[in-house]
Amino acid sequence: MEQIPILRIGDCLLVSIQVDMHDRMAINLQDSLTTRIVETNARGVLIDISALEIVGSFIGRMLNNIASMSRVLDAVTVVVGMRPAVAITLVELGLELPGVKTALNVDRGLLLIRRQIDDGAEHA
Amino acid sequence: MNVEKTLTFPVKIGEDVVRLRQVVRAEAIAIGLSLVDQTKVITAASEIARNTIDYGKGGDVTIEVVNTSGRRGVKVVFADNGPGIVDMEKALTDGYTTGGGLGLGLSGAKRLVNEFDVKSTVGHGTVVTLIRWKA
Ligand SMILES: Nc1ncnc2c1ncn2[C@@H]1O[C@H](COP(=O)(O)OP(=O)(O)OP(=O)(O)O)[C@@H](O)[C@H]1O
Ligand SMILES: [Mg+2]
Numbered sequence: 487m488e489q490i491p492i493l494r495i496g497d498c499l500l501v502s503i504q505v506d507m508h509d510r511m512a513i514n515l516q517d518s519l520t521t522r523i524v525e526t527n528a529r530g531v532l533i534d535i536s537a538l539e540i541v542g543s544f545i546g547r548m549l550n551n552i553a554s555m556s557r558v559l560d561a562v563t564v565v566v567g568m569r570p571a572v573a574i575t576l577v578e579l580g581l582e583l584p585g586v587k588t589a590l591n592v593d594r595g596l597l598l599i600r601r602q603i604d605d606g607a608e609h610a
Numbered sequence: 611m612n613v614e615k616t617l618t619f620p621v622k623i624g625e626d627v628v629r630l631r632q633v634v635r636a637e638a639i640a641i642g643l644s645l646v647d648q649t650k651v652i653t654a655a656s657e658i659a660r661n662t663i664d665y666g667k668g669g670d671v672t673i674e675v676v677n678t679s680g681r682r683g684v685k686v687v688f689a690d691n692g693p694g695i696v697d698m699e700k701a702l703t704d705g706y707t708t709g710g711g712l713g714l715g716l717s718g719a720k721r722l723v724n725e726f727d728v729k730s731t732v733g734h735g736t737v738v739t740l741i742r743w744k745a
Contacts (some may be wrong), residue, residue: 508624
């Protein structure tokens with residue numbers, strides 16, 4: 487089965503979802519991301535969904551899960567690039583992403599992650 | 611209501627849901643739905659297809675391009691021979707799930723389309739019909 491690549495940039499992991507994922511692919515991604523956070527001691531996870539034409543309840547749940555798991559593992563997850571039509575549809579679907587931080591694009595996402603890590607260090 | 615075009619295929623595995631999304635997108639574009647409306651009908655169809663697999667033990671989907679008094683729409687019908695929906699009112703409520711989901715599939719899909727209908731007989735199966743009209 488097709489695998490979504492997970493790239494490492496410094497202390498961050500970068501995932502760019504470029505294909506329409508079926509449910510099992512999404513579960514695999516969630517599992518391998520969790521493993522990689524632990525393996526690499528990653529402090530941030532950036533998920534680029536700019537290529538996704540829809541986000542349904544399953545992918546929404548996956549994003550929520552990844553955000554909660556990364557929090558437990560002391561990493562910050564930021565989702566970037568959600569298309570406007572996807573955002574509008576998500577709201578009408580009733581899907582909330584309470585624990586998921588979002589940013590407009592990859593650059594801003596990385597900045598947000600950096601800021602969150604630094605804030606965390608101050609409060610530690 | 612006239613049917614201009616019809617296509618039926620099975621929905622049994624995750625890959626079928628991906629294919630369905632592609633077919634619905636193609637027809638939604640063909641009748642000129644706006645990007646937001648395309649996204650809504652694809653998302654609704656995807657939610658119902660996942661239910662057909664997860665709860666209905668798989669079934670068939672029919673995608674149609676329909677028209678009535680000059681208006682065109684994409685109609686998607688899902689049919690399974692699964693256990694049926696025991697409590698329809700609950701099933702259509704946000705947050706109700708028997709499978710550890712978010713319970714947003716049915717209620718959310720209903721909000722995303724113009725016409726939505728569920729017919730279910732316990733022990734026999736479920737038929738879900740949705741239509742998104744070109745505005
Ligand atoms: N085709 C079906 N056959 C039998 N039961 C169904 C069918 N579709 C839905 N249901 C029942 O209706 C409930 C609600 O469905 P809905 O799609 O709203 O939520 P979900 O699938 O549980 O979670 P989500 O879609 O948010 O991942 C399901 O949990 C299931 O009990
Ligand atoms: Mg569902």
